[in-house]
Amino acid sequence: MSTPPADTPELLFHLDLPTAVPAYAYFAVKGWVATLAPLHAVFAGPTATGQPLAFTPRPDVSAALPAYAHVSGFVGQATASEIVDGQLHLTIITDRGEHPVTCPLTPPPFPPAAPQTDFPITPALRAEKIRRIAPHLACPACKAVLPDAPARDTCPACGAAFQFSPTLLDFFSSAQRATIPAVGATGDSLGGYDEVMNALVQRFADGLILDCGAGLKGRLHPNVINLEIMDYPSTDIRAFNESLPFATGTFDAVFTLATLEHVRDPFAAGAEIMRVLKPGGIVYSMVPLLVPYHGYPNHYYNMTVEGHRLVFGPSFEPLDASVPLSGNPMWALSGLLHAWHNGLAPSARPEFLNLRIGDLLAPPLTYTDRNFVRHLTPEGALEIAAMTRFIGRKRA
Numbered sequence: 193m194s195t196p197p198a199d200t201p202e203l204l205f206h207l208d209l210p211t212a213v214p215a216y217a218y219f220a221v222k223g224w225v226a227t228l229a230p231l232h233a234v235f236a237g238p239t240a241t242g243q244p245l246a247f248t249p250r251p252d253v254s255a256a257l258p259a260y261a262h263v264s265g266f267v268g269q270a271t272a273s274e275i276v277d278g279q280l281h282l283t284i285i286t287d288r289g290e291h292p293v294t295c296p297l298t299p300p301p302f303p304p305a306a307p308q309t310d311f312p313i314t315p316a317l318r319a320e321k322i323r324r325i326a327p328h329l330a331c332p333a334c335k336a337v338l339p340d341a342p343a344r345d346t347c348p349a350c351g352a353a354f355q356f357s358p359t360l361l362d363f364f365s366s367a368q369r370a371t372i373p374a375v376g377a378t379g380d381s382l383g384g385y386d387e388v389m390n391a392l393v394q395r396f397a398d399g400l401i402l403d404c405g406a407g408l409k410g411r412l413h414p415n416v417i418n419l420e421i422m423d424y425p426s427t428d429i430r431a432f433n434e435s436l437p438f439a440t441g442t443f444d445a446v447f448t449l450a451t452l453e454h455v456r457d458p459f460a461a462g463a464e465i466m467r468v469l470k471p472g473g474i475v476y477s478m479v480p481l482l483v484p485y486h487g488y489p490n491h492y493y494n495m496t497v498e499g500h501r502l503v504f505g506p507s508f509e510p511l512d513a514s515v516p517l518s519g520n521p522m523w524a525l526s527g528l529l530h531a532w533h534n535g536l537a538p539s540a541r542p543e544f545l546n547l548r549i550g551d552l553l554a555p556p557l558t559y560t561d562r563n564f565v566r567h568l569t570p571e572g573a574l575e576i577a578a579m580t581r582f583i584g585r586k587r588a
């Protein structure tokens with residue numbers, strides 16, 4: 193390599209990700225840096241603290257910038273504190289010292305907002321929410337509008353009968369209601385809303401948001417309708433996700449959080465979510481990929497991002513697909529290890545606990561005689577199986 197011209201900049205860099213201010217407090221960072229002096233580290237943030245980003249090869253950049261002797265990609269995770277005034281700060285360390293740089297980002301798709309006021313659960317607030325959704329109700333069976341609901345608790349078109357009270361609209365038929373198992377109040381709720389959901393609750397303060405499969409909530413947002421199969425104290429509407437009791441184009445946003453893995457027909461559920469959204473309305477959806485079996489009361493389908501997108505059909509326009517902090521791969525690893533440990537006969541647990549990760553990298557079939565494999569109960573194996581098997585036959 194020849195000596196570069198005297199006016200060659202000390203360093204060049206480019207940020208591939210993020211392109212906009214992330215909507216999340218935790219996000220991926222990816223890019224490259226080219227330096228004249230030997231390169232030591234790249235940190236996300238305005239100072240060289242914490243763990244540096246990982247280096248990756250970037251032969252494309254090396255080929256394009258022959259004047260630079262030191263070229264590397266960088267990749268890692270960062271947090272919102274590393275973004276100041278809409279710029280991601282990086283600190284690049286070379287033989288010649290510490291180089292703080294900033295990367296301008298375009299504005300966020302969902303500007304963060306202070307959490308909108310939420311309220312304790314009271315009969316008065318529950319009744320107010322029922323009044324708010326009442327003009328938008330439709331029969332879940334035939335989709336006829338229900339102009340007299342909740343005063344009239346039958347469908348004028350098909351005769352379907354419902355159970356309405358001032359604080360809960362239960363759209364189940366008695367036969368459907370009998371199929372809902374009694375489960376504990378813990379459910380599968382993710383608890384509080386994240387920064388994106390809070391921004392949407394704020395943005396649509398005068399509109400309507402559907403929390404589809406809301407679980408048990410401790411507080412209520414006046415503009416968020418909680419739909420559940422369970423009649424929790426925070427439930428506004430009892431119905432199945434596959435046949436929603438709302439008119440087409442009712443909601444400004446729909447939240448579906450760790451719910452679509454529990455519905456029997458996720459494609460029907462996704463189509464219903466898109467139907468009840470206004471044109472331009474926002475879908476905010478989380479579905480597990482590598483999470484062990486969990487009932488609450490049933491668990492049918494985990495999803496990849498590709499499958500997740502597919503359930504919302506052709507009218508779904510993707511805005512962002514990423515891993516939330518609550519879906520960090522550590523949850524997958526931790527869930528697998530906890531389920532494996534809990535599924536073992538107690539006598540086999542010490543051997544399992546003393547394994548090192550390096551002990552687990554041989555081909556899977558070489559472990560079949562080990563106690564931590566042999567002593568996994570059939571139920572424990574089904575919970576975390578790489579694959580399940582069914583054998584059946586067509587009824588005669």
Ligand SMILES: [Zn+2]
Nearest residue numbers: 331334347350
């Ligand atoms: Zn009807």
